[in-house]
Amino acid sequence: MKKAVALVLALGLFLNPIQAVWAAGDGPTIASALIPGVGQIMNDDHHTWFGRFKILTMWLIELGAIITTPILASKEGFPLVMIGAGIFLFNHWWSAYDAWKGALARQEVPTEGSDVR
Numbered sequence: 808m809k810k811a812v813a814l815v816l817a818l819g820l821f822l823n824p825i826q827a828v829w830a831a832g833d834g835p836t837i838a839s840a841l842i843p844g845v846g847q848i849m850n851d852d853h854h855t856w857f858g859r860f861k862i863l864t865m866w867l868i869e870l871g872a873i874i875t876t877p878i879l880a881s882k883e884g885f886p887l888v889m890i891g892a893g894i895f896l897f898n899h900w901w902s903a904y905d906a907w908k909g910a911l912a913r914q915e916v917p918t919e920g921s922d923v924r
Contacts, residue, residue, distance in 0.1 A: 846906025
């Protein structure tokens, strides 16, 4: 029963930001929630040093979570798996939130040829 509750809570934390931005139609946020770093690339964050550092950090956290969570599951059991899954979910949330902030910032900048009043 505890495992089922933990799974429902983890899925809720992961799906809540996706559901909110899906209704808004925010492509970089959804892409980044599924694959961390993709939304940052769609927002052109990879053109700056800090943006490249952020994307690399997200990818390294993702790779670390993918590699270590099954290892912990086979050796230590359920409690440490939840720690690994929490890191995994946090990385997806951070990436989606950062892509959403970047998409909002890009929408506020008027583009060339737009009717600015």
